[in-house]
Amino acid sequence: MEKRYIGLIRAKKPFMLPPMNNSAPPAANVVDWTHNGDRVPLSLRWLRMECPCFSCRVEQTSERRWIPGRADDFVATSIDQSEGSIEIVWASGHVTKYSPAQLQASFEVVNRAKLDTHLWGGGDEPTRFDHDAVCAGGPDRMDFLAMLLSEGVAILTGTPSIPGQVEVTMAALGLPLRETFSERVHDVRVDPAGYNIAHTAEGLPPHSDYPSYTHPPSGQVLHMLENDCEGGDSLVVDGWQAASVLRETASHLFEMLISVPVGFRQYSSDRESFARQPIVRLDPSGGIIGFRYSNQLMQPIAPTDPDFEDWLDAYLALTDYLTNPANQRRFRLDGGDALFVHGHRVLHGRSQYIPNAARHLQDCYFDFDDVLATSDRLRGLARAKPVAAAS
Numbered sequence: 567m568e569k570r571y572i573g574l575i576r577a578k579k580p581f582m583l584p585p586m587n588n589s590a591p592p593a594a595n596v597v598d599w600t601h602n603g604d605r606v607p608l609s610l611r612w613l614r615m616e617c618p619c620f621s622c623r624v625e626q627t628s629e630r631r632w633i634p635g636r637a638d639d640f641v642a643t644s645i646d647q648s649e650g651s652i653e654i655v656w657a658s659g660h661v662t663k664y665s666p667a668q669l670q671a672s673f674e675v676v677n678r679a680k681l682d683t684h685l686w687g688g689g690d691e692p693t694r695f696d697h698d699a700v701c702a703g704g705p706d707r708m709d710f711l712a713m714l715l716s717e718g719v720a721i722l723t724g725t726p727s728i729p730g731q732v733e734v735t736m737a738a739l740g741l742p743l744r745e746t747f748s749e750r751v752h753d754v755r756v757d758p759a760g761y762n763i764a765h766t767a768e769g770l771p772p773h774s775d776y777p778s779y780t781h782p783p784s785g786q787v788l789h790m791l792e793n794d795c796e797g798g799d800s801l802v803v804d805g806w807q808a809a810s811v812l813r814e815t816a817s818h819l820f821e822m823l824i825s826v827p828v829g830f831r832q833y834s835s836d837r838e839s840f841a842r843q844p845i846v847r848l849d850p851s852g853g854i855i856g857f858r859y860s861n862q863l864m865q866p867i868a869p870t871d872p873d874f875e876d877w878l879d880a881y882l883a884l885t886d887y888l889t890n891p892a893n894q895r896r897f898r899l900d901g902g903d904a905l906f907v908h909g910h911r912v913l914h915g916r917s918q919y920i921p922n923a924a925r926h927l928q929d930c931y932f933d934f935d936d937v938l939a940t941s942d943r944l945r946g947l948a949r950a951k952p953v954a955a956a957s
Contacts, residue, residue, distance in 0.1 A: 596608065695723070828845055859888065
C-alpha cells in the first residue's frame with residue numbers, strides 16, 4: 567500500500583486556520599484573534615452563535631440550547647483578549663468565553679466531512695486487506711477506511727465463507743446496514759425466478775445499485791462465498807473520474823449530466839422503486855458528490871424533450887468511458903473476498919460466466935457517511951465529549 571493512505575488516516579490533521587473571507591463583515595463586527603503568530607478575523611456574530619458555555623449548550627451532550635433571536639444578542643459591549651483567549655460581554659448581559667483549544671476545536675469541525683479523494687483510471691486491482699486484522703481494529707482498520715475514503719473501493723480477504731457473515735463483519739466494523747426492498751442480505755446466484763440481471767450468468771456492465779431510489783445506498787459490500795465457475799471476473803470503474811474527464815473535455819455535455827433528470831426503475835413481483843434524477847450530482851461549490859448509472863435500469867426520456875439530443879451525446883460519451891477496459895480495474899473475487907464500494911462513486915460489474923460450478927455471492931448496503939464518521943472518531947476528530955467550557 568502506498569504510504570499516502572497510511573499517512574492520511576494515522577496522522578491527526580494539523581490545526582488549519584479558516585480561510586480569509588473576502589466578504590467579511592465590517593471591521594467593527596470582527597475580532598482579530600492572534601494564535602501562534604497567525605491573525606484570524608473572527609465574526610462577532612459567529613462567536614456568539616458558537617458560544618461554548620453551558621448556558622448556551624447542554625453540558626451532557628454539547629447540543630445547542632440557546633436559540634438566537636433578538637438583534638442585541640449580537641451586540642458586544644466589551645471584548646478582551648489574553649494569550650489566545652477571548653472574553654466578550656454582550657448587550658444582553660451574556661458573557662462568552664473562548665480558550666484557544668475551544669476555538670481550535672470549532673475550526674476542526676468546520677473542516678470535517680471533506681473527503682481527500684484520489685481519482686483513478688484503469689490499472690492495478692483494488693487494494694486488499696486482511697479481514698481479521700481490519701476487524702481487530704488499530705492501524706489496519708484505519709488504513710482500510712482511509713483507502714475507502716480516498717479511492718472508494720477496497721477488498722477484505724479471508725472473510726469467512728459463511729452465509730450471513732457479511733452482517734457479522736459489518737457489525738465488527740461499526741457500519742450499520744441500510745435496508746432496501748431486497749433482502750437485508752441479498753443472495754446473488756443463478757436463479758430462473760430472479761428479478762435482476764445479476765441472477766443470470768450474463769455479464770454485468772458497470773453500474774451502481776438502486777439508482778431507482780432518490781437517495782440510493784451510498785455504500786455496498788459484495789461478499790463472495792464461493793466462485794468456482796469459469797469466467798465471472800469482477801470490475802470497478804471510478805464514476806467521479808469519468809465525470810471529471812467529461813467536464814474537462816466537453817463541458818457542454820457535462821452540463822447535460824448534471825441538469826437532465828433520468829428515470830430509473832427496479833422492481834420484483836411484489837416490490838417497486840422508481841426515481842428520476844440527473845446522473846451526476848454536485849455540491850454547492852461544484853464538486854462531484856453523486857453518480858448514478860445503470861444502463862439496464864434506465865427508463866425512457868421523453869422524445870420531445872428539447873435536451874434529449876444533447877443529453878444522448880453526453881450519455882454516449884460517458885458510457886464509452888465507463889465501458890472501456892482501459893479505464894477499469896479488473897480482478898477476480900474468490901471465496902472469502904469481500905468487495906467494498908462507495909455506491910455514489912464507484913461502479914461495479916462482472917464478466918459473463920459459465921454456470922458449470924458453484925458461484926454464490928451475498929451483498930448488502932450501508933451509508934458511506936458512517937465510514938467517514940468512524941474514520942474521524944478513530945483519528946480523534948470526533949470527540950466523545952466537548953472541550954470543557956471556559957470558566
